[in-house]
Amino acid sequence: xxxxxxxxxxxxxxxxxxxxxxxxSFADYYDPRHMGxxxxxxxxxxxxxxxxxxGTHGHRDMEIITYILAGALEHKDSMSNGSIIRPGDVQRxxxxxxxxxxxxxxxxxxxxxxxxxxxxxxxxxxxxxYEEKHFDVASKRGRCV
Numbered sequence: 001x002x003x004x005x006x007x008x009x010x011x012x013x014x015x016x017x018x019x020x021x022x023x024x025s026f027a028d029y030y031d032p033r034h035m036g037x038x039x040x041x042x043x044x045x046x047x048x049x050x051x052x053x054x055g056t057h058g059h060r061d062m063e064i065i066t067y068i069l070a071g072a073l074e075h076k077d078s079m080s081n082g083s084i085i086r087p088g089d090v091q092r093x094x095x096x097x098x099x100x101x102x103x104x105x106x107x108x109x110x111x112x113x114x115x116x117x118x119x120x121x122x123x124x125x126x127x128x129x130y131e132e133k134h135f136d137v138a139s140k141r142g143r144c145v
Contacts, residue, residue, distance in 0.1 A: 002037075005023070005034070007021065007045075010022055010023050010045075011023075011025070011026065011029030011031065011034075012029070013027065013028060013029060016049070017048065017049045017052035017053075018046060018047070018048055018049070018052070018054075019046070019047040020044055020045070020046045020047075021044065021045045021046075022042075022043075022044050023042075023043040023044070023045075024036045024037075024040075024041065024042060024043065026042055026044060036120075039119050039120045039121075039122070040117070040118075040119055041062070041118045041119065041120050042116065042117060042118035043115065043116075043117050044115070044116045044117075045113075045114075045115055046113070046114050046115075046116060047111050047112070047113050048071075048073070048103075048104075048105040048111065048112045048114075049105065049111065050105055050107050050108050050109055050110060050111065051105060051106075051107070051108050052104070052105055053073075053074070053102065053103050053104030053105050054102060054103045054104070055102055056076075056100050056101065056102045057100065057101070057102070058098060058099065058100045059093075059095035059098070059099055059101075060095050060096065060097060060098040060099070061095060061096065061097075061120075061121060061124040061125070062095045062118050062119070062120065062121070063092070063093075063094055063095075063118065063119040063120075063121050064092070064093045064094075064095060064116065064117070064118050065090065065091065065092050065093075065116070065117040065118075065119070066085065066090070066091040066093075066103075066114055066115070066116050066117075067089075067090050067091075067114060067115045067116075067117070068085050068086055068087050068088070068089055068112065068113075068114050069087060069113040069114060069115065070087060070110075070111065070112065070113040071086075071087075071105065071107060071110045071111050071112030071113055071114075072084050072085065072086045072105070072106060072107060072110075072112055073085050073103055073104070073105060073106075073112050073114060074103070074104045074105070074106045075091060075101060075102070075103055076101060076102050076104075077093070077099055077100065077101035077102075077130065078099050078100040078101065078128075079099060079128055079130055081130045083132060084106060085132060088134050088135050088136055088137065089132060089133070089134050089135075090132070090133050090134075090135065091130075091131070091132050092129075092130070092131045092132075092133075093128070093129070093130050093131075094121070094126060094128055094129040094130075095128055096124075096125065096126040096127050096128040096129065097125055097126070097127065097128060098128065099128040
């Protein structure tokens with residue numbers, strides 16, 4: 001059943017360098033009524049302070065989508081990918097059999113504001129993959145892309 005959930009009702013964690021709002025149970029926020037929706041497991045809205053980020057950590061068997069709302073996020077992973085994604089960029093990482101990566105705000109002045117979405121894959125144990133796409137404002141106006 002689809003349920004309207006106001007943003008003020010989401011889980012929240014303020015780590016100083018990271019201000020995060022969780023739509024579903026995540027990390028130290030646990031709410032058995034909000035564990036995900038079908039294969040959708042995570043929708044986190046994160047704000048990362050300048051010069052801060054997530055150190056190298058691992059994932060497996062998860063589709064991870066990152067969408068930048070403001071600022072920039074630097075990505076490096078064990079598949080030899082490295083880039084800086086900005087507003088309009090969508091990053092997709094299939095963790096598959098396992099990938100290690102870091103995410104870091106390279107700016108010394110600006111916050112980075114992003115959405116991170118995790119989807120449980122229908123098939124597990126695949127080879128890890130990485131992809132980025134840019135969608136300019138005009139291509140998104142009035143439609144989904």
